[in-house]
Amino acid sequence: MVFWNEGWNEEIDRNYYLWVIKGMGENIIVDTGTGITEGTKRKLKGYVNPVDVLARIGVNASNVTKVIITHIHFDHVGGMEMFPQAFPKATFYVQKKEFDFWIKDPIGKRRPFVGITDTLANKALAVLEGTDRLKLVSGDKKIMPGMELLLVPGHTIGLQAVMVNTAKGPAIVASDCAHIARSFKEDNPSCLITDMIAWLKSYDKLRAKAPLDLIFPGHDVIMLQNYPKVAEDITRLV
Numbered sequence: 001m002v003f004w005n006e007g008w009n010e011e012i013d014r015n016y017y018l019w020v021i022k023g024m025g026e027n028i029i030v031d032t033g034t035g036i037t038e039g040t041k042r043k044l045k046g047y048v049n050p051v052d053v054l055a056r057i058g059v060n061a062s063n064v065t066k067v068i069i070t071h072i073h074f075d076h077v078g079g080m081e082m083f084p085q086a087f088p089k090a091t092f093y094v095q096k097k098e099f100d101f102w103i104k105d106p107i108g109k110r111r112p113f114v115g116i117t118d119t120l121a122n123k124a125l126a127v128l129e130g131t132d133r134l135k136l137v138s139g140d141k142k143i144m145p146g147m148e149l150l151l152v153p154g155h156t157i158g159l160q161a162v163m164v165n166t167a168k169g170p171a172i173v174a175s176d177c178a179h180i181a182r183s184f185k186e187d188n189p190s191c192l193i194t195d196m197i198a199w200l201k202s203y204d205k206l207r208a209k210a211p212l213d214l215i216f217p218g219h220d221v222i223m224l225q226n227y228p229k230v231a232e233d234i235t236r237l238v
């Protein structure tokens, strides 16, 4: 599933992540992880409530003011299920195309799509439309100094990555623009496709902006294994 049309007989582990960007005196959250309801329903091994995992590195979800949603799949938007008890002060950044598809387009409710949605989280997101708590972004957008949202469709219609200036140079949280790092190296996305042509162009776009070792995929176990551990199940990527 994590690699297009190859290795059907191979087994691979995948992890479910969310990311924290620390800078400018703020903790910016990228994705809200999987919600409690979906995490339980899907029997995710070692599941931890996103609010609890953030607390392990001293991030209090109650004080977070910016949450970037890369795309509206259950494992990225699911923590919205707890809104507004969780992230009560946050403004959420989503691409408009992504929001319109999953929240409003009847096609988004059809069988190939509905299995990867989180109905409770989507409801929480939907009620924010028209308020200043929801920023619907069209294309690339700098949202604060040193941080830019990049529209990288393919996996979903309006997937966005987050590019951040770091001491090592520009680094990118690519989320599910690749499920595993091999995809960027070998030019081969996952099997969960909305638009393969757009997806390959998104690869070109990200690879032009940062070196491969600073482009982080959505589900690769290496992000937990190969980087310095800062708390249980948490590593520092850059």
Ligand SMILES: [Zn+2]
Pocket: 073, 075, 076, 176, 218, 219
């Ligand atoms: Zn994912």
